[in-house]
Amino acid sequence: MGEMEQLRKEAESLKDQITAARKAVQDSTLQEAAAGITVVGRIQMKTRKTLRGHLAKIYAMHWSTDSKLCVSASQDGKLIVWDSVTTNKVNAIPLKSSWVMTCAYAPSGNLVACGGLDNMCSIYNLKGKDGNVKVMRELAAHTGYLSCCRFISDTEIITSSGDCTCILWDIETGTQKTVFAGHQGDCMSLAVAPDFKFFISGACDFTAKLWDIREGTCRQTFGGHESDVNAIGFFPNGNAVITGSDDATCKLFDLRADQELITYQDSSIMCGVTSLAPSLSGRLILAGYDDFNVNIWDMLKAERVGVLAGHDNRVSCIGVSADGMACCTGSWDSFLKIWN
Amino acid sequence: MFSSLLLPAHCRPKNRYHSIFFSKKKKDKIVLKTPRMSSSSNLATMKKAVQQLRFEASINRVKVSQAAVDLQQFCLQNALQDPLLTGVSSSTNPFRPQKVCSFL
Numbered sequence: 257m258g259e260m261e262q263l264r265k266e267a268e269s270l271k272d273q274i275t276a277a278r279k280a281v282q283d284s285t286l287q288e289a290a291a292g293i294t295v296v297g298r299i300q301m302k303t304r305k306t307l308r309g310h311l312a313k314i315y316a317m318h319w320s321t322d323s324k325l326c327v328s329a330s331q332d333g334k335l336i337v338w339d340s341v342t343t344n345k346v347n348a349i350p351l352k353s354s355w356v357m358t359c360a361y362a363p364s365g366n367l368v369a370c371g372g373l374d375n376m377c378s379i380y381n382l383k384g385k386d387g388n389v390k391v392m393r394e395l396a397a398h399t400g401y402l403s404c405c406r407f408i409s410d411t412e413i414i415t416s417s418g419d420c421t422c423i424l425w426d427i428e429t430g431t432q433k434t435v436f437a438g439h440q441g442d443c444m445s446l447a448v449a450p451d452f453k454f455f456i457s458g459a460c461d462f463t464a465k466l467w468d469i470r471e472g473t474c475r476q477t478f479g480g481h482e483s484d485v486n487a488i489g490f491f492p493n494g495n496a497v498i499t500g501s502d503d504a505t506c507k508l509f510d511l512r513a514d515q516e517l518i519t520y521q522d523s524s525i526m527c528g529v530t531s532l533a534p535s536l537s538g539r540l541i542l543a544g545y546d547d548f549n550v551n552i553w554d555m556l557k558a559e560r561v562g563v564l565a566g567h568d569n570r571v572s573c574i575g576v577s578a579d580g581m582a583c584c585t586g587s588w589d590s591f592l593k594i595w596n
Numbered sequence: 597m598f599s600s601l602l603l604p605a606h607c608r609p610k611n612r613y614h615s616i617f618f619s620k621k622k623k624d625k626i627v628l629k630t631p632r633m634s635s636s637s638n639l640a641t642m643k644k645a646v647q648q649l650r651f652e653a654s655i656n657r658v659k660v661s662q663a664a665v666d667l668q669q670f671c672l673q674n675a676l677q678d679p680l681l682t683g684v685s686s687s688t689n690p691f692r693p694q695k696v697c698s699f700l
Contacts, residue, residue, distance in 0.1 A: 270652075284660050288661075304692055324690075475651075510663040517660065536679070537678035538670060538674070539674075576680065
């Protein structure tokens, strides 16, 4: 038997081992455990603010940790920092490349980042001495489009790319610290754990992977989706991962049990999930879909408990503020809406 | 225009750009074809894949019943502090300032 054939056999055997090990701890289901809990009552949120100003499709938005400011990125080639309470534009940053697909706000509030088809992640300093917002760094190394980026701190950022890898960057030097390779398809989104030790990525190979930031290794891989994983998020306590896919479902994977616990789906929903965000307690999952709506799911009961309808085109991004007070949706209709 | 057009065909996810920026149609499944590699690099890739699987197989797993209870506990313990779940009254809603009445 050739070495290649031997390795193939070993790979199959290990995959079977993993399946068996997951089954071995499957002594119950989330449905059974939550059987005694009543479904959340109907959630009815209203649009409290509409942020108008972008001239084209909005692709991404991210809240600042102060729960008031947020940044959005649009195909009109602008990054806008908004005061969501007053609806004022704090900054309107013109971009070199208008083909932007993602944006991020640093936890400190000092920096924002964006990237897209230029394959680069551009870092902007909002608190420059002369008051002008300038490009601070251009992080270039990916050989594919930048699909998502998230700051760890003012000196480190993680990016995911269409080149199937994620990279941890040192912003000061503009160099790659770690390359996270393993996905077999475009990486579409990423989320950092609340303790900043891990991050998760969703990709077009239909899987989600959990990565150890310091070790640079992939610890767990979660399959089950039948199409691209477009959106991903951590459950607030960091012990579970929620994914949204083109297969029209969202799934909850528990990290400690290393398996899928529940699927959020409805026969009437036939379009892909573009974005998702859990509420502060994790009880609600807000997911944006291609059909212009946001569906609100009861995380424990897997029932739809609300809908946010108000956009005239695909909801491309969604985020819940750090204090849990509001949810922001961004759409291809060029508007952002604040709901609660 | 797009720098990625300079990539070799197998790395260029044509349908992905189209569907993200222009189309509302259901995307075709993207199959990234691996290029013809030398047998030694194929072997190296396979070895890495097996190593990764060995690692993933070795982790400790908690029982689903325990994991489910913990998730539930977290939700219930934090339910009252979750404004989107409990609802926000207009007096405490920063996005819905109360109209100030002034005495004339």
